Amino acid sequence: MFGESKLNLVLVVGAVLVILIGWQFLMPVFFPTPERPPQREVTVESQTAVQETGVQQAPSESVSVDGSAAIPVLERQAAIGASDRIAVDGDRVRGSILLKGARFDDVVLKDYREQKEENSPNIVVFNPRDTEHPYFAEFGWMPEQGLVLPDSDTVWQADRRQLKSGSSVTLTWDNRQDLIFSRKISLDENFLFTTVQTVENKSNKTVNLTPYGLVVRYDTPASGLTGMFAVDSEEFVPWGMFAHGGVGVLQGAKQEFSYEDMQDIEEKKIPSDDGWIGITGKYWLSALIPDPNQAINAEFKHSYPGQRDRYQVDYRWQNPVEINPGGSKQVSNHLFVGAKEFNLLDDYEGTLGVRDLDSAVDFGLVWFLARPLYYPIDFFYRNVG
Numbered sequence: 001m002f003g004e005s006k007l008n009l010v011l012v013v014g015a016v017l018v019i020l021i022g023w024q025f026l027m028p029v030f031f032p033t034p035e036r037p038p039q040r041e042v043t044v045e046s047q048t049a050v051q052e053t054g055v056q057q058a059p060s061e062s063v064s065v066d067g068s069a070a071i072p073v074l075e076r077q078a079a080i081g082a083s084d085r086i087a088v089d090g091d092r093v094r095g096s097i098l099l100k101g102a103r104f105d106d107v108v109l110k111d112y113r114e115q116k117e118e119n120s121p122n123i124v125v126f127n128p129r130d131t132e133h134p135y136f137a138e139f140g141w142m143p144e145q146g147l148v149l150p151d152s153d154t155v156w157q158a159d160r161r162q163l164k165s166g167s168s169v170t171l172t173w174d175n176r177q178d179l180i181f182s183r184k185i186s187l188d189e190n191f192l193f194t195t196v197q198t199v200e201n202k203s204n205k206t207v208n209l210t211p212y213g214l215v216v217r218y219d220t221p222a223s224g225l226t227g228m229f230a231v232d233s234e235e236f237v238p239w240g241m242f243a244h245g246g247v248g249v250l251q252g253a254k255q256e257f258s259y260e261d262m263q264d265i266e267e268k269k270i271p272s273d274d275g276w277i278g279i280t281g282k283y284w285l286s287a288l289i290p291d292p293n294q295a296i297n298a299e300f301k302h303s304y305p306g307q308r309d310r311y312q313v314d315y316r317w318q319n320p321v322e323i324n325p326g327g328s329k330q331v332s333n334h335l336f337v338g339a340k341e342f343n344l345l346d347d348y349e350g351t352l353g354v355r356d357l358d359s360a361v362d363f364g365l366v367w368f369l370a371r372p373l374y375y376p377i378d379f380f381y382r383n384v385g
Helices: 004-031 076-083 259-265 342-352 367-383
Strands: 084-089 093-098 103-113 120-126 135-142 162-164 168-174 179-187 192-201 206-220 245-250 253-257 268-270 276-281 284-289 298-301 310-317 321-323 328-339
Touching: 076 162, 084 103, 120 135, 120 284, 120 328, 135 168, 135 192, 135 284, 162 168, 162 179, 192 206, 192 310, 206 276, 206 284, 206 328, 245 259, 245 284, 245 298, 253 259, 259 268, 259 298, 268 328, 276 298, 276 310, 284 310, 284 342, 321 328, 328 342
Parallel strands: 084 162
Antiparallel strands: 084 093, 093 103, 103 120, 103 135, 135 206, 168 179, 179 192, 192 328, 206 310, 206 321, 245 253, 245 276, 268 298, 276 284, 284 328, 298 310
């Protein structure tokens, strides 16, 4: 009898230790003090423009073209105010969409702040290209030879000037070659933008176009080069946990490339029958989610234009979309820009049909303990505090 009681005591103590240890891993991930924006200095002389225009027609099938013209560095609000935009005022995000290029380059999280104080600035995720730390996403079409398609210089016409949660904005553009392009952009109640691209073919010949999406981030965040631990002011990344860089689920497996990895490989191409791809920080994620029924070629890449690190993740469909004369075709693309809330990412897996989006939340080497512990911890946190 005494031996059984002793065994029970050992089991209870062991369970408590597991919970306490698991809590140390989960607390910084799910109930964090948000990371501070990077404070790296960038000089105007070192700036180099990179045209994020869809795709160059090269054997490498890359989804970007690097240029060399110098660009100025503006204050964030000055850059936003100097361009024609659609205002975004969602339930949990605010910002704007640049009409030139239909680029997502201004996303601010309403319910997350840099510090705990109520007057602390909100977390900024995306920044325009001509600011200090550009970070943005866009979608488009790869062309056949000789076709004029919308690119980063295209100025779209909008049917309204504001996008709210549950509403949509439609952009249109005529290439003057009998192709009419439109993009219907909508926002849900959280962090998900949906872009439905439509092409209307008024010509007398069949057109083949390939959809693509990309996310670009300039400059390496202060805590972006990580070993086992990352220390950036008060920021701590638990042992064995991936926190910064390129991430995705491709070929049925999670793909992780730290900023340092991306610098080393320069370019990594991965074909996949489905999946998603993005750039992650410790708390925030930007993820491209293509049609789950379409095979894609995904890519992680790094370049160094104008003495600046430039990180890009992108995808393109493996098979082009065929648009017959007098016909039209449309494709849907999703962009997640927000906090890595595990339950929310898990919900999107079902609604979007995307595989393992919640794996963007990394539980570290002890995931087999930490992940099961998350659910009771989250329950008590929400109901007890």
